[in-house]
Amino acid sequence: MASRTVLEREQTWTIAQIAEEFAITHRAVRHYEELGLISPERRGTIRVYHRRDRTRLALILRGKRLGFPLEEIRTIIDLYDAPRGRRSQLEYVLAQIDERRADLEARRRDLDEALAELDTFEARCRADLKA
Amino acid sequence: MASRTVLEREQTWTIAQIAEEFAITHRAVRHYEELGLISPERRGTIRVYHRRDRTRLALILRGKRLGFPLEEIRTIIDLYDAPRGRRSQLEYVLAQIDERRADLEARRRDLDEALAELDTFEARCRADLKA
DNA sequence: ATCCTGCTTTACGTTAACGTAAACGTCAAG
DNA sequence: CTTGACGTTTACGTTAACGTAAAGCAGGAT
Known part of the structure; x- marks a missing residue:
């Protein structure tokens, strides 16, 4: 080497x-x-x-x-290395973070519901199989 | 009334x-x-x-x-009221369900990582605020 | 009879996220 | 020096998911 x-x-x-x-x-x-x-x-x-x-x-x-x-992604990742300098800036960033989090959590709720439905649907199928 | x-x-x-x-x-x-x-x-x-x-x-x-x-959504929701009749059909449906679940769970991992990063990022910001 | 409101189809326009092709620079190897 | 292998820009093409007219029917109100 x-x-x-x-x-x-x-x-x-x-x-x-x-x-x-x-x-x-x-x-x-x-x-x-x-x-x-x-x-x-x-x-x-x-x-x-x-x-x-x-x-x-x-x-x-x-x-x-x-x-x-992509445009939204840009604003999001720009946040990560924004110049977290002045206090006003920081508070703005924190607000943005809250928005993002709300968005992501809403998506997770959707996702969990979808998964739950899949489960019950699978159960119905398995029941049909045994019949 | x-x-x-x-x-x-x-x-x-x-x-x-x-x-x-x-x-x-x-x-x-x-x-x-x-x-x-x-x-x-x-x-x-x-x-x-x-x-x-x-x-x-x-x-x-x-x-x-x-x-x-949308096209993918169509195949998914069509699954839900597919004629769950013959055994072969049922097994196909169950396989599809597994794929869907894998997909959704991958998304949830992504989502949770994103949320975790938001948390640590927020913490850094709050630390900066106190400084 | 005519007008308005709600529904219909037909069809072209638009935005996002690239794909794809053309045409050209560059640098090391044969 | 020419041929690849990579890199670059420019620009038109494509797919998805609708938006946006345009033009017409149908039934109730005036």
């Missing part, structure tokens, strides 16, 4: 690696950038992705799985 | 009432019908909605809130 650089000077990734790892296309990655969801470094013309971008991508994809539109 | 019909001969609704009650548009209701998600009775040319349609609409809207595409 080749020796590693002793000072790991912050790892970076290419767009191909990112796409591969997150199982999406280059196009999708650039699309998220167009919408301002990520903003990779540029070395000349080429995009260079850092851990920060990967974190954001993970959040984006989870947001998608949860059914949020 | 006017006297009610003693034999309540199964209540029905017009498209306007349905749209109003579920807070959606006539267009959306018809759209769901085009995709085969509901199939109201026809009296002449006019659509007549029964309780069955209302049940389905509720399921549709919940599916939407959970981020499922």
Whole structure:
């Protein structure tokens, strides 16, 4: 094995690696950038992705799985690294968090209801099987 | 108060009432019908909605809130009143149920993670406030 | 008879989230 | 030096889920 650089000077990734790892296309990655969801470094013309971008991508994809539109996802994840500086800002952020939480909890209620219905439905099916 | 019909001969609704009650548009209701998600009775040319349609609409809207595409929602709710007759059918349905459950549970994991992150993020904000 | 209200169909428009193709720069390997 | 392998921009295409007219029927009120 080749020796590693002793000072790991912050790892970076290419767009191909990112796409591969997150199982999406280059196009999708650039699309998220167009919408301002990520903003990779540029070395000349080429995009260079850092851990920060990967974190954001993970959040984006989870947001998608949860059914949020990309624009909304952007405002949400922007919250996370907003400059939590002035008091007014902080209070605004806290309010936003409350909204988000309410939204997510409503979804969880829906989800739990759906799961419960699945259960009772499965029970009916199993009963039919024995008959 | 006017006297009610003693034999309540199964209540029905017009498209306007349905749209109003579920807070959606006539267009959306018809759209769901085009995709085969509901199939109201026809009296002449006019659509007549029964309780069955209302049940389905509720399921549709919940599916939407959970981020499922309409086509998928259709196959799901069709399951609910599939002719649970022959054994082979039943086993197929049970398999489908398992898939659905896996899907929903994955979503719940995502959701719970998101909520957890919101919590820790809120904590950080509150800490900043005291500083 | 005519007008209004509610319902209908037909059909084109719109937004979101990419897909897909074209056309071009670049750098290391053959 | 030319050929790939990757990367880039530009731009039109596509699917989903309706929105939005346009145009017409049907039955009750005026």
